[in-house]
Amino acid sequence: MLLANYHVHSDYCDGTNSLEEMVQAGIAAGLTSLGLSSHFPLPFTNDWTMKAENIENYLNDIKNLKEKYALQIELYGGMEIDFFIDRQDISDLAKTVLPRLDYTIMSIHTLGKTTDDDVSYIDESQQDFKRGIEKYYQGDNQAFIKDYYQGIEKMVKIFEPDILGHIDLIKKYNQNNYIFDENDPWYQETVRACLDRIAGTKTLMEINTGANMRIPGVGRYPSDWMIPEMKKRNIPITIGGDSHSVGGIIYEYNQAEAYLAECGYHEYWVLKKGRWEAQPLGV
Ligand SMILES: [Zn+2]
Ligand SMILES: [Zn+2]
Structure with missing residues (x-):
């Protein structure tokens, strides 16, 4: 059984439950290590990330929850921080908060210019996604996708x-x-080249099980065919539900674990007493 989840949202951003409710759901599901990872504030207007003025409260709430639930679960304070393709950077504010976090997830959600409020998102709607590719890549899907994976690298x-x-x-x-x-x-080929460059860094690849819960049929991130490619390159993995509600705390965990084992993965990485450790799969 998978015992951790490092991708957990709450009502600090676009999740529906409080931090404490997510923690209680993690305990009820038998998890031993849980990371809270609200969307970090963006440097432009939006309605889905945490607000900059709430960062202190967020970190304080996590500190209190760590104490309150210390005997039941290990809690970690993280954030899901955006990297921007156009800036090839994260926000300045994120850089100042990074040292205060127990761990970080970094992701790309935007495309095109992030200097104004006319931002397109990869994951907001099909229309908005398409509009972004039209506007910033003249409709050249391939050019965008190559830029995206280079951004990830x-x-x-x-x-x-x-x-x-x-x-x-x-x-x-x-x-x-x-x-x-x-x-x-x-x-x-684009994905393989990206994996080649990620391999050997200390970054863990997230097995993100939450996609189907939000849009049935999307599957998991990364797609099934990529897992053997990652294994070949010895890319270490960890687990995240991308949970936006208590019902998603261990969403499709069993399926993910079975598939990882099938692909030859024997371990995933978890935070224990503040350090990343390999944990066997399938026990
Ligand atoms: Zn995300
Ligand atoms: Zn997320």
């Missing part, structure tokens, strides 16, 4: 976050190959 190389979040989020609104065909050799 840069993010990992520059910051070496503890966890790389949902590496192939770009498939979220790709139903019926709307934007690209995952079986196309150019796509798989």
